[in-house]
Amino acid sequence: MAAQFGKRLRKGAATTALAAATVAALAASQAPGVITDSAGRETAGAPTPDASPQADDTASGNSRYYTDLPPLESPNATPGTGDSSGAATGTAERGIPATVLDAYKKAEASLRDSKPGCNLPWQLLAAIGKVESGQARGGRVDADGTTYSKILGPVLSGGAFANISDTDNGAYDGDSTYDRAVGPMQFIPSTWEWAGRDGNGDGAKDPNNIYDAALAAGNYLCRFDWDLSNSGNLRSAILSYNNSTAYYNLVMRWLDYYREGAHEIEDGTGSLPNTPSGGGSGSGNSTPSPSPTPPATDKPGNDKPGGGGGGGGSTTPPTPPPTTPPTPPSTPTDTVHHLEDAGTDALAATAGDTFADKVSVRTETKAGKAVAKVRVRFTIVGDTDTVFSGGESVATIVTDKSGKAVAPALLAGEKTGGFKVRATVVGRTVTALDFAATVTARQADALARTTTTELTCVPNGEFAEQVEVKATYKGELADKVAATATLIKSAEDATENDKGPYFKDANGKTVRTLTGLQTDAGGVLKLPKLYSDDAVGTFLLRVTTEGGATLTVELKVEAPATASPSPSPSPSA
Structure with a gap:
């Protein structure tokens, strides 16, 4: 996560105090009636986000995230300018590592095809990726998009974070006792197990791969038919990722920031995380401390809904922990x-x-x-x-x-x-x-030809018209119904005939039974062209479908009519 807030203001007043005040101001804008705990997470008394009980299950397990804020730029800021210390403002933070940016845009394109009603902007993935891991730790990924080392959240053993016992036997997070959020988009293993996607087409679903993680995050945000162009749905989706109003406000700040503009930078050159929620320093560590340091006790009124924001501005010493841990309240x-x-x-x-x-x-x-x-x-x-x-x-x-x-x-x-x-x-x-x-299986209970044209052919010729039938079920068109077509010996003997009309396979060989057929979206089945050998007579084609519908079609093979010779004219008298 970028160290932008600290660097930008290092020559001003106490950086962490200002950061905490800014995050507190963000939290003050939360919806009326929302209740949060000391880490900014909504408590059990808080309303469920926008009428979606499924949003109670979070992607990240309400794990640690980074509270760094976008730079406070002037709308007329000159590109590339910085403060008196030489630290770049604005344009530096708009830079997103090339592979990471490509993954976000590819995920947006994929969701545009698979879930067009979601209207997912790639900038939302960038905002979440910034907050969760600082864009994969500044774009420290290989050519395939996999992070050089695992990005692991803190151990989810309770306390400042959720208490989630191991669900993957350590397969993703290396911990067989408790779960930890994994990868640049910080999925907990139990969520990744069903939400994981293969975004780079290598046949694997790896939470440490930015292409896989970005596509998984997009699908996760688009579930339940949420339309993210709707502010209420957008809020529900973000809160389902991490059920914290402070988190929602922070993501929205980065979303608005990236919507104003962003550009590609070289992989590995992005700024590193600086201020994790729950206290401590991010400073680019790929694996935060397993046991988060409890937030320092502030003066009354100095709330830190972001989870601590790094401390600073507090003169009251921390309260020593009790000798006997209190019994957690029953739920x-x-x-x-x-x-x-x-x-x-x-x-x-x-x-x-x-x-x-x-x-x-x-x-x-x-x-x-x-x-x-x-x-x-x-x-x-x-x-x-x-x-x-x-x-x-x-x-x-x-x-x-x-x-x-x-x-x-x-x-x-x-x-x-x-x-x-x-x-x-x-x-x-x-x-x-x-x-x-x-x-x-889909079924049909009736079949009928779509035309009444008689089907005829000469020996060793081909039928002019292809057989086309329509399937219905209880009077409605029956689409995608499996069917079989066989040239049979007689109405009483449904075994395959060995002479008369036939189909051709892809190699031009004679075929008299077609399987694996299926009606189209309109319930119509059009058979391939029919040909005939030198046998003449009336032959039968039987079409059957899943569900028992049957239709028998007559095929006639007749020798061409011989023209009668013209009578010789009578001799002249």
Whole structure:
């Protein structure tokens, strides 16, 4: 993260005091009624961001971030000018390392194609990347976009940060006891497991690769069909990344700053992080201290919602820690004993359709009493491309006052077969509930030709018209329905005929059965050209679909008619 704030004001009043005051001013602009703790994170009493209970699950686990602010430039600042110390202002901070900038722009382009309604600007990724890791520690990445060393957040063992026990056996963060945020966009392992993406096309999903991490961050921000051109949706998305109003305000400052202009600089030449939330100095360390130093005690009224901002301006000595750590207050999650099915019906849908029912569970105490305000995570498990509405395979919902959590609607993919939806309690080990679900193939119950033209051909010729049929299901067009076409021996014998009309494969060889066919978006299936050998007569083509629809089409092969000779004229009298 850039050291811009400290360098720019090093010859003025106390830098850290000014930084703290600025961050405090940012936090003062938060929405009415939002409650934050001493680190600027919203507390349990704070409202859930913009009516999206899933936003309660954060990408970074509310881990440490960097509180450095954009330079306070004049709109008419001369490019390349600096303060009296020679430190560049403005234009230096607008520089983004080339590979990092390329990753942000490629992620924006990818999301423009896959989720056009999201309207994700690359400048938002740049703002988050600045706050989370100082643009991958000033662009210290190789040619493929992978950081030269892992960027790890603090150990999430409670205290100043979230308490998240290990979920990846140390695979991403090297810690098999607790989780740590990983990579330039600072994903916690449990979130990366489902949100990770392959942004550079190398077949891997690496949180330490800026292309993978930027695309994952973009997809994460665009889930739940959020439109980021809407200020409310944008706020929800940022708070879902790190549930802190101070964090939201800081990201917005950098977003506005980069929207005013940014330029490419050489990899590895960006400025390093300076002021991490929670106290201490960033100074470019790739692995912050595992045990964050508690923020110093300030004078009354000197709030630091950014988590400490580096100290300074305080004359009151820190309060010594108590000899016996206080017992943490009990939370609703601590009282959960088990999960109960809250009335989930059979989960079945046709490929491409929305499941009629949703998974519903209830969190209960040992005595069977409902527990509200508990996070329940729903995960789609198995070899399936079915997703929740919003396009993800994981969703986290907070239980309502009756202890009930209802998963988002399931959208069936094209893969048929069974899978499971697993419900677990976030932050507590209780037996999971699994719900069986099934996706069946698309079906048609009727087939009809789109024309009534008679299909005829001469021996060793080709049919002038291709066979075209339309499939329907319960009167509606049946798209993407699997079909088979076979030239059969007779109406009673559906085995493949060995003579008469035939199709050709890609190599020009005779084929009399076509499999793997599929109706188009309008329910239409147009077969390839038909040819005939030297056999004459009436032949049958049978088309069948998934769901049992059947149509038999007549094909006639007739020898060409022989012209009758003209009668000889009678001799003249």
